[in-house]
Amino acid sequence: MSQEPAKRRRKWKNILVEPKSQGRAGIIIFAVGFTGISALFGVILARLNSVLDGLVEMSAHPEIALETASNVKSTLWACYFILLAAFLCSAIYLALTLTHRYLGPMVAIRRQLKAMREGRFEERVHLRTDDEFRDVADDLNAITEQLTRANWPL
Numbered sequence: 001m002s003q004e005p006a007k008r009r010r011k012w013k014n015i016l017v018e019p020k021s022q023g024r025a026g027i028i029i030f031a032v033g034f035t036g037i038s039a040l041f042g043v044i045l046a047r048l049n050s051v052l053d054g055l056v057e058m059s060a061h062p063e064i065a066l067e068t069a070s071n072v073k074s075t076l077w078a079c080y081f082i083l084l085a086a087f088l089c090s091a092i093y094l095a096l097t098l099t100h101r102y103l104g105p106m107v108a109i110r111r112q113l114k115a116m117r118e119g120r121f122e123e124r125v126h127l128r129t130d131d132e133f134r135d136v137a138d139d140l141n142a143i144t145e146q147l148t149r150a151n152w153p154l
Helices: 019-058 062-117 135-148
Strands: none
Touching: 019 062, 062 135
16 A cells, blocks of 8 residues: 655745845835835826816716715725735745745755865755756766765865
8 A cells, every 4th residue: 555755845944045135035026016006006096086086076966976086096095905915925926936046056055065165075956947056056066076086085
């Protein structure tokens, strides 16, 4: 009776390879996006506000027009906050994805360099196919292999 291997669960130490750098990237991505979204909505709301005020003034029933304008404005504010929340989730995902692609390989390369300094030449860098610095990792693995074959250090 064979059992299926348990699903590998990501641990926080695998998700946050360099928390400071990943947090900084997330803050920058969110700040840029927040500024852009807020500026866009600010322009839209300002323009729409003047249009709605003009329509209320021209209306034969200003009370109804004012209530309708208020409903439109509150709907736009709700859309703004929903869009902001969705962007926050996207910014977190984007920051984790991008930093994993760049920082993850650097952590693995530094780990191998440390092992080499300590005289352990059996370790190799294994990167995912979509990671950056694959050429650097391949060169480091080749150097490590050459040093192993040369029985270095003596």
